[in-house]
Amino acid sequence: MSILAANEEKPLLQVRNLKKYFPITNSLGNVTGQVKAVNNVSFEMKEGETFGLVGESGCGKSTTGRTIMRLVEPTEGEAIYRGKDIYRLKGNELMSIRREMQMVFQDPYSSLNPRKRIGHILEETLKIHHIGNKKERMERVMEMLNRVGFQSEQYYRYPHEFSGGQRQRIGLARALMVNPNLIICDEPVSALDVSIQSQVLNLLEEIQEEFKLSYLFVSHDLSVVRHISDRIGVMYLGELVEEAETDELYGNPLHPYTQALLSAVPVPNPAVKRERITLKGEVPSPLNPPSGCVFHPRCPHATEICKQKVPVKKMVAKNHAVACHLYV
């Protein structure tokens, strides 16, 4: 159970002790180990909430999202959506959950079929779920294209004719097509200039209000995450090491990794030089995670206990949990 148990309301999604390990093979195809991509992750999301997920490249954010979507099967653990464990669903029930949960993929190009026109790619999602007749579907596609900042004539163009940021907005439009409840947004604005990014973020907020949507929002842009999220989880090497409400996390980051992360945000002002906390040492590998606290080899505050004992996640302030031996 997540220790940030939702107070009154029933949570929309409860992720419990989720694990996803991938086998690793050598050039001969023999399994030589495993990547602990997601290791015992638990959190909850309320209806209408935006939960931000941040952390080092390769720490398991996308895998967490993909496992919740059941695009990959978990190694262990549960993901309970409105009281039902996603990993136990079959047939129609799974299909209907697939409509309620959508994902915006991190790599927009590889998720768009290069031989299909954009309009048709968007329409496909409606077809899969048997929504509307041909005319209604076309109207819906046009409406969505307009909402993400395109002109209707772009309906007929192919993916390669779009720029990186344009493709990203197509990915978003596709996720919005079927009126989902929960959208897992994996870096949905990373390729956008700040002005279009603002438009897209405003759009996400508008439709969130309109339809009480929830977002699991993965992003490296800490200003964006701050703007959009109600709560934020910080991941490091497959584990969720800190979790708090947004203002609390930015105002009072506790985990040394979170502190280092926040100190490294580049400042959009050439006259300002910020003091960055540089992480020393080699990046540890999910193939062979360090003993004790996974962050200890790079932690400026590490002591003997950090090498030996895995810290348990504790609630140290109101709705603020951290897994670190500094806080006892």
Next chain:
Amino acid sequence: MQEKLLELKNLKTHFQTERGVVTAVNGVSFTVHSGETVGVVGESGCGKSVTAESILRLLDEKSTRYEGEILYKGKNLLDFSISKMQEIRGNDISMIFQDPMSSLNPVYSVGNQIVESILLHQKCSKKEAYSRAIEMLRLTGIPSPEKRVHEYPHELSGGMRQRVMIAMALSCQPRLLIADEPTTALDVTTQAQILDLINELKLSYNMGTVMITHDLGVVAEVCTRVVVMYLGQVIEEANVEMLFKSPCHPYTRGLLKSIPKLTGDRLEKLHVIEGKVPTLHQVPKGCRFAPRCEFASQKCIEQMPELIEEESGHKVRCWHFKEIIGTGEGHYVNTSS
């Protein structure tokens, strides 16, 4: 003064499409000296990647036509033969692509792909190339690189794939690096590491860099000069301090205002530049930004302004920038602290 490495002179790139010819890059000129990092920013779809791909002539030349000049060390790359271009790519100029998945081959391990590119451009044994590949991956911060080299692109995270591309581009010590959104998939600490790595190469080999990015924080940290593009044209160019301190073009001003902040009221609605970017089939005849510009006059709608040098090193394409600066409207808001 450093050597002029790259000089774009009135570059135009036209695409043949089903619905006629579109001009994605329309008269772009700028210069990159060795040891210098020039930032290119601008609205999504304004032609940054097409400019970059044009420099290396990577676009399908059956449906693409170039105009103008792309001078690399004084020689026009548009006159080069295919085989001579091949020599330039990777050896002299390398590129980090915006979309790693579409430029990595899914059926080869990442190690093989880096090794192949090293062998193509450098004289060394396969074994040496392999250890060089592992070393490059290590430098980009990929853990256990000796194991990871055997993996396929789909087995890596988004940011790792991006770093594989970076490793590949940097493995041959290019004279000129064209980096198209090289750190979008990276967290800020890994990003800092990559920017440091690029900076080291710049210092030790006097490498010149074209840094395409929409992250204005990155621009502020690493660029010496900045080119701002809008709908296929350069609309402003300045050194980095000047651009942030006194942006002239209304688009640049709007852009700087739209940066989400790390402090202050986070629930405030984000600033947007109103209106939509026209498609390339319906380019306005006057100033291309006029339909979205709050200062647009009749003149702006009818006549296209030229890019003029307002003061030394600061160029702007706008009829009214002097008055606009006067109003203080859209002035730079301090986003730091």
